Amino acid sequence: MASATRPATVRERVAESDRSVGRLLLVAAGALFWGWLAVSWVNRWLGGVLVPVGQPLVPPAAVEATLAGIPVLAAYAADAGFVVEMTPDLARGTWLTVVITGVSLALGFVIAVPLAVTRVYGRFSAWVSLAYTELLRGTPLLAQLFVLYYGLNLASYVPDAVSGVFAREVVWVAILGFTLNGAAYQAEYIRGALESVEEGQITAGRAIGLSKLETIYHVVLPQGLRYAIPSWTNEFVYLIKYSSLAGFITVPELYYRADQIAAETFRYTLIFLVTGVMYLALVLTASKLMVRVEERVAIPGLGAEREE
Amino acid sequence: MSDDDFLRVTDVSKWYGEEQVLHDVSFEMDRGDVTVLIGPSGSGKSTMLRCVNRLAEAQEGSILLDGEEVLSPDLDVDELRREVGMVFQGFNLFAHLTAVGNVALGPRRVLGLSETEARERAEDQLERVGLADQLDSYPAELSGGQQQRVGIARALAMEPKLMLFDEPTSALDPELIGEVLEVMHGLVDEGMTMLVVTHEMSFARAVADEIVFLDDGRVVERGPPEQLFERPEEERTGRFLERIASHD
Numbered sequence: 001m002a003s004a005t006r007p008a009t010v011r012e013r014v015a016e017s018d019r020s021v022g023r024l025l026l027v028a029a030g031a032l033f034w035g036w037l038a039v040s041w042v043n044r045w046l047g048g049v050l051v052p053v054g055q056p057l058v059p060p061a062a063v064e065a066t067l068a069g070i071p072v073l074a075a076y077a078a079d080a081g082f083v084v085e086m087t088p089d090l091a092r093g094t095w096l097t098v099v100i101t102g103v104s105l106a107l108g109f110v111i112a113v114p115l116a117v118t119r120v121y122g123r124f125s126a127w128v129s130l131a132y133t134e135l136l137r138g139t140p141l142l143a144q145l146f147v148l149y150y151g152l153n154l155a156s157y158v159p160d161a162v163s164g165v166f167a168r169e170v171v172w173v174a175i176l177g178f179t180l181n182g183a184a185y186q187a188e189y190i191r192g193a194l195e196s197v198e199e200g201q202i203t204a205g206r207a208i209g210l211s212k213l214e215t216i217y218h219v220v221l222p223q224g225l226r227y228a229i230p231s232w233t234n235e236f237v238y239l240i241k242y243s244s245l246a247g248f249i250t251v252p253e254l255y256y257r258a259d260q261i262a263a264e265t266f267r268y269t270l271i272f273l274v275t276g277v278m279y280l281a282l283v284l285t286a287s288k289l290m291v292r293v294e295e296r297v298a299i300p301g302l303g304a305e306r307e308e
Numbered sequence: 309m310s311d312d313d314f315l316r317v318t319d320v321s322k323w324y325g326e327e328q329v330l331h332d333v334s335f336e337m338d339r340g341d342v343t344v345l346i347g348p349s350g351s352g353k354s355t356m357l358r359c360v361n362r363l364a365e366a367q368e369g370s371i372l373l374d375g376e377e378v379l380s381p382d383l384d385v386d387e388l389r390r391e392v393g394m395v396f397q398g399f400n401l402f403a404h405l406t407a408v409g410n411v412a413l414g415p416r417r418v419l420g421l422s423e424t425e426a427r428e429r430a431e432d433q434l435e436r437v438g439l440a441d442q443l444d445s446y447p448a449e450l451s452g453g454q455q456q457r458v459g460i461a462r463a464l465a466m467e468p469k470l471m472l473f474d475e476p477t478s479a480l481d482p483e484l485i486g487e488v489l490e491v492m493h494g495l496v497d498e499g500m501t502m503l504v505v506t507h508e509m510s511f512a513r514a515v516a517d518e519i520v521f522l523d524d525g526r527v528v529e530r531g532p533p534e535q536l537f538e539r540p541e542e543e544r545t546g547r548f549l550e551r552i553a554s555h556d
Contacts, residue, residue, distance in 0.1 A: 198403075201402060203363060206386075209389040299404050301448020
């Protein structure tokens with residue numbers, strides 16, 4: 001305990017303040033990004049109460065003029081103005097990326113849990129689950145999307161009830177593709193976690209008269225799903241990025257919009273640099289969020305042996 | 309052997325693959341009896357215990373519990389386990405639930421009590437094992453002795469007609485054994501029917517109505533503790549008890 005009372009060295013104090021400055025910058029950047037996204041969405045949803053729909057939240061000319069007045073930044077003023085001009089499109093694309101990722105992830109989870117459970121505890125169904133997982137993980141996601149969109153022409157079968165949710169039916173096809181594919185990957189992560197739940201937990205559940213299924217539901221899943229969070233976060237992060245494949249079946253998400261802007265303006269480097277920052281913001285948010293979730297649902301002693 | 313034995317085990321045999329681990333094991337108990345299974349490790353005593361609530365499946369023989377054939381293929385094992393409590397060597401507490409959560413799960417999900425009723429029952433049972441001050445602790449926050457007492461409370465909350473103890477103190481540090489044995493003594497005094505696998509010979513001697521000595525999957529000898537401990541008829545029994553005594 002001596003170390004707890006020892007005064008921090010200068011180096012430690014510098015490192016500590018570096019960390020807090022870093023954290024502050026990260027929080028500020030996050031607030032700016034999500035603020036921009038949210039305000040853009042509200043503005044569009046309310047039919048342009050703040051600025052006309054399709055216009056940037058701040059006038060590009062003003063940004064350009066401001067930067068031009070700052071000596072070190074003057075050289076980038078024109079680029080900045082251009083990027084600001086593109087923000088309405090980028091905001092719409094980013095928003096769609098968020099929705100596609102979130103919905104696919106949630107629906108995929110609903111499928112993944114039973115898949116993982118049957119894989120670990122089923123007999124015949126374990127083989128069905130294995131076949132599904134291997135098929136979906138073993139073939140290219142882009143090929144799966146092409147089969148759903150071009151091959152099966154699923155966009156024309158989207159039920160009327162939900163076809164109006166998005167501007168175009170093809171968004172549902174993308175969500176279906178990511179759900180089915182993501183479920184296979186999520187199931188793999190959850191399966192690994194379920195297998196690490198001790199056998200004695202199941203024995204104890206059965207011994208008080210719970211059925212096998214009840215034991216899985218009340219004992220195995222609450223523990224296994226907590227174990228699964230860190231590796232499951234990988235799937236979350238991957239899905240954000242490979243949702244860009246939806247662009248190849250004409251879903252106007254972030255990548256698709258960026259590609260269109262670039263094709264029209266030939267500003268490839270700049271546009272994809274900015275787009276990269278958008279994806280980075282989404283990914284960082286996702287991983288920070290999952291760390292929070294993990295802390296929130298943590299139980300003393302549970303999973304401690306896994307961290308060793 | 310009377311017809312109204314509460315538990316009657318007759319010629320139970322069990323194989324793991326090719327290896328026979330139980331050979332025609334027989335014994336019986338009355339309601340309120342305490343029977344202690346003793347024997348060297350690997351003698352099949354834990355396996356025998358687990359056959360009674362079907363955590364292990366005996367291939368031959370008969371186990372009648374309160375007149376019902378436990379080994380019948382038509383038996384609802386969940387129904388059986390509702391009435392037979394079990395305490396494990398490794399505690400096996402549900403790691404994600406507090407002490408109350410562990411004890412309340414069975415009453416809530418198996419017996420169908422309401423959330424409040426289940427919690428009340430769990431609190432009562434934890435109080436019974438002396439853990440009224442640890443209701444909301446997680447297993448990892450409890451000592452081994454406390455964990456095992458939660459394990460006992462968890463089994464008791466189902467109001468079982470028979471309690472099975474599978475080496476309940478073997479995983480405990482010596483200084484923690486006493487508190488668990490004390491709880492078990494209390495159950496004996498309340499008249500609980502108990503089938504116990506243990507190496508605690510002084511406990512066995514003090515509370516058992518009958519001791520069953522198993523070796524190599526066979527009942528070598530059985531009888532009241534004073535007879536088995538003072539005048540064992542079989543040489544193997546004597547040798548085993550001497551070995552155990554020298555470790556005490």
